[in-house]
Amino acid sequence: MKSAIYTSYGSPEVIQILESKKPLPKSKDMLVQIKASSATRADTMMRAGKPKFGRLFLGLFKPKNTSLGTGFSGVIDSVGSEVTQFNVGDEIFGEKLFSNGTNAEFICIAEDSIIALKPNNISHQEAAPVCDGFLTSYNFLKDIANIQPGQHILINGASGSLGTAAVQIAKLMGATVTGVCSTKNMALVKALGADFVIDYKNNDFTKNIKTYDVIYDSVGKTNYSKSRNALKSGGVFLTPVLSLNILWHSMSNPKRVKFAATGLKKPEELKQMLLELVDFFKQKQLKTVIDKSYYLSDIKKAHHYLETDRKVGNIVLINQ
Numbered sequence: 001m002k003s004a005i006y007t008s009y010g011s012p013e014v015i016q017i018l019e020s021k022k023p024l025p026k027s028k029d030m031l032v033q034i035k036a037s038s039a040t041r042a043d044t045m046m047r048a049g050k051p052k053f054g055r056l057f058l059g060l061f062k063p064k065n066t067s068l069g070t071g072f073s074g075v076i077d078s079v080g081s082e083v084t085q086f087n088v089g090d091e092i093f094g095e096k097l098f099s100n101g102t103n104a105e106f107i108c109i110a111e112d113s114i115i116a117l118k119p120n121n122i123s124h125q126e127a128a129p130v131c132d133g134f135l136t137s138y139n140f141l142k143d144i145a146n147i148q149p150g151q152h153i154l155i156n157g158a159s160g161s162l163g164t165a166a167v168q169i170a171k172l173m174g175a176t177v178t179g180v181c182s183t184k185n186m187a188l189v190k191a192l193g194a195d196f197v198i199d200y201k202n203n204d205f206t207k208n209i210k211t212y213d214v215i216y217d218s219v220g221k222t223n224y225s226k227s228r229n230a231l232k233s234g235g236v237f238l239t240p241v242l243s244l245n246i247l248w249h250s251m252s253n254p255k256r257v258k259f260a261a262t263g264l265k266k267p268e269e270l271k272q273m274l275l276e277l278v279d280f281f282k283q284k285q286l287k288t289v290i291d292k293s294y295y296l297s298d299i300k301k302a303h304h305y306l307e308t309d310r311k312v313g314n315i316v317l318i319n320q
Contacts, residue, residue: 004296017296029083030076036319037296037317038317039294039306067100073118074093085111093115093131094114103296113267119281127288135277147214149174152178154230155167155194156221159312163179179194223246224249289312
């Protein structure tokens with residue numbers, strides 16, 4: 001089988017396509033034939049080893065985990081002797097963290113992992129990035145910010161993977177939504193449900209004094225120091241992108257500034273949130289925005305495109 005790996009930090013050119021034997025599932029595992037997997041900006045940052053202080057966790061001189069990809073969607077090929085919740089032929093999707101990556105043709109995954117049956121009304125390509133965009137934003141808006149109906153949330157990076165998910169989720173939660181994006185993506189963000197859209201090239205949202213209950217910086221392009229005046233009294237600044245500014249303020253002012261790594265939550269908690277998202281997808285209340293799809297063999301091209309910062313929604317890798 002083919003899988004994408006990187007054994008040193010660097011540009012997309014460090015990525016290799018490895019040929020290996022198809023893995024064998026253990027008693028509580030399932031072998032999944034991957035139909036589609038996600039490629040994310042976070043993947044490119046880990047591959048590049050940036051920011052450099054992140055190497056304290058990823059590996060100082062070379063990556064500890066050489067695999068790429070977390071989100072996936074596919075078909076169960078075989079199951080271990082103790083698997084009871086799923087069957088051969090089931091279409092499932094989800095994410096696999098901290099182990100063999102999903103940018104591959106097959107993976108083995110435990111049945112109690114962060115996975116669910118794929119809704120019939122979405123494709124494998126639409127399902128593959130759900131845990132990268134929707135699950136992360138759902139965790140931030142529902143569990144961390146506890147968004148309430150009528151609150152005003154600003155989403156910075158509203159046209160990205162996390163942002164397009166956050167706009168839709170925030171509207172489902174009854175919030176007033178302002179999205180920040182480039183001129184060319186304003187129509188998309190509006191169509192996803194945003195009440196107001198700000199073109200960041202022409203307007204600075206940080207000058208909207210005491211306007212927002214929540215600022216969700218999904219792309220790490222601003223920080224609390226720049227944005228604090230735009231928050232109402234008691235407002236909260238959220239981001240999944242770690243920086244020294246965020247690290248300092250989240251420690252010194254934890255009620256106002258919140259950083260979190262969604263993947264570090266308990267798997268059972270993430271799985272419950274994923275099942276809630278499945279219901280929204282079944283009811284056609286959420287939809288995945290896909291910018292481009294690449295074959296797994298073209299993963300270097302996908303990473304190069306991700307680094308242009310022109311991505312809208314999600315990038316998906318498909319297996320031939």
